[in-house]
Amino acid sequence: MRMYDIILKKRRGFELSPEEIDFFVQGYTKGEIPDYQASAFCMAVCYSGMTSAETSALTMSMARSGDMIDLSGFGDLTVDKHSTGGVGDKTSLIICPIVASLGAKVAKMSGRGLGHTGGTVDKLESIPGYKTSMAMADFMKQVETVGLALIGQTGNLAPADKKLYALRDVTATVDAIPLITSSIMSKKIAAGSKNIVLDVKTGSGAFMKTLEDSTTLAENMVCIGKACGRNMTAVITDMDTPLGYNIGNSLEVIEAVRILRGEQQDDLYEVCVVLATEMAALVLGIDANDAKALVLDSISSGKAYEKMLEWVAAQGGDTSVIKDTELFRKSKHSLEIKATESGYIGSMNAEEIGKAACLLGAGRVTKEDVIDPAAGLILGKKKGDKVSVGDTLATLLSDDENSFEAAKNIFLGAITFSETKPEMPPLVAKIVR
Numbered sequence: 001m002r003m004y005d006i007i008l009k010k011r012r013g014f015e016l017s018p019e020e021i022d023f024f025v026q027g028y029t030k031g032e033i034p035d036y037q038a039s040a041f042c043m044a045v046c047y048s049g050m051t052s053a054e055t056s057a058l059t060m061s062m063a064r065s066g067d068m069i070d071l072s073g074f075g076d077l078t079v080d081k082h083s084t085g086g087v088g089d090k091t092s093l094i095i096c097p098i099v100a101s102l103g104a105k106v107a108k109m110s111g112r113g114l115g116h117t118g119g120t121v122d123k124l125e126s127i128p129g130y131k132t133s134m135a136m137a138d139f140m141k142q143v144e145t146v147g148l149a150l151i152g153q154t155g156n157l158a159p160a161d162k163k164l165y166a167l168r169d170v171t172a173t174v175d176a177i178p179l180i181t182s183s184i185m186s187k188k189i190a191a192g193s194k195n196i197v198l199d200v201k202t203g204s205g206a207f208m209k210t211l212e213d214s215t216t217l218a219e220n221m222v223c224i225g226k227a228c229g230r231n232m233t234a235v236i237t238d239m240d241t242p243l244g245y246n247i248g249n250s251l252e253v254i255e256a257v258r259i260l261r262g263e264q265q266d267d268l269y270e271v272c273v274v275l276a277t278e279m280a281a282l283v284l285g286i287d288a289n290d291a292k293a294l295v296l297d298s299i300s301s302g303k304a305y306e307k308m309l310e311w312v313a314a315q316g317g318d319t320s321v322i323k324d325t326e327l328f329r330k331s332k333h334s335l336e337i338k339a340t341e342s343g344y345i346g347s348m349n350a351e352e353i354g355k356a357a358c359l360l361g362a363g364r365v366t367k368e369d370v371i372d373p374a375a376g377l378i379l380g381k382k383k384g385d386k387v388s389v390g391d392t393l394a395t396l397l398s399d400d401e402n403s404f405e406a407a408k409n410i411f412l413g414a415i416t417f418s419e420t421k422p423e424m425p426p427l428v429a430k431i432v433r
């Protein structure tokens with residue numbers, strides 16, 4: 001077999017066999033196929049697409065390129081969730097303790113943020129002492145005793161994806177649906193959970209900007225997960241506006257704590273209830289109405305909050321900052337952006353707001369950048385809110401006062417005002433089962 005022939009066949013629009021796809025994936029992972037041929041292959045997929053049989057074969061080859069975690073000892077109780085990435089998306093911090101409090105076993109590996117979206121691991125590292133890596137035996141033990149362990153992705157989980165994703169990032173081949181599908185699903189299949197809920201974001205802050213593309217991605221991922229013997233649900237949620245009010249690492253942990261204590265009931269709360277409901281329904285084999293009642297009870301009774309404390313303590317985190325979030329280290333400087341006109345917030349470009357937070361120190365532009373855990377921004381108003389002159393639109397937080405000017409300009413460029421209340425997209429556009 002020659003890589004040249006595989007690229008040509010794909011470029012001409014023919015269907016590749018599972019053997020040809022596996023030749024590419026294993027060869028590229030081992031370094032036997034060079035970057036330039038892998039880039040040409042990805043570009044050919046961008047133009048010619050892939051059939052569902054090809055996407056399944058690509059997913060399975062990528063999943064098998066490294067360790068496959070065996071969670072079968074937990075029976076059918078294991079559940080994982082994945083978000084395609086958004087701004088202010090701290091749902092994992094909230095829904096994992098909720099479902100663990102209901103008896104699910106959550107063995108979760110999460111990524112770091114790059115670009116305008118934040119990563120769960122970076123958010124958790126803002127909790128002093130929280131360990132985002134541990135030996136596999138300790139990870140399994142914690143899943144058994146606490147019901148929840150959340151660490152960074154181990155080096156050898158789907159290494160083909162790690163290499164390919166870095167290549168796609170610099171060759172303008174990220175947003176091809178078969179490549180996104182196989183990237184996400186290879187990691188989820190290798191991570192071993194029986195039940196998987198996907199949060200597919202749609203809108204200005206998401207990879208998929210239209211509902212049509214988000215639906216295709218969701219359907220592809222659900223189909224592949226099922227073909228691999230997993231119970232799957234995908235929830236398509238709005239990412240036209242940032243989720244919740246806080247964007248930045250410790251700021252997002254603080255907001256997650258508020259939701260778990262029942263102190264905040266907004267768009268973030270609603271999305272979390274839907275995602276946790278779908279996870280509980282799959283794990284417990286019950287219908288969505290019964291699962292929702294359990295989820296609401298877990299929050300209102302304090303069980304979910306207690307589970308968060310137990311989980312953070314088990315991973316070495318200092319729970320005093322969870323019990324009293326005022327104890328989180330604060331940024332040295334802050335700047336309030338005031339409204340100079342009145343009306344309604346007509347739109348909020350989530351991606352641009354994510355970029356402003358990044359500039360303040362909350363995210364990375366390159367992998368080597370160091371994150372400032374306290375930096376970010378707190379929204380004072382969101383899309384659809386009425387605004388009067390002088391109202392606080394957002395508060396910027398950073399140790400670097402020099403970043404304020406540019407971040408403020410990006411923020412102001414990301415919002416528009418309107419005289420009338422804008423139409424609000426549904427928070428949950430669709431559920432694909």
Ligand code: URA
Pocket residue numbers: 084085165174179180181183184207
């Ligand atoms: N998230 C992933 O893990 N992979 C992609 O290709 C896109 C989003």
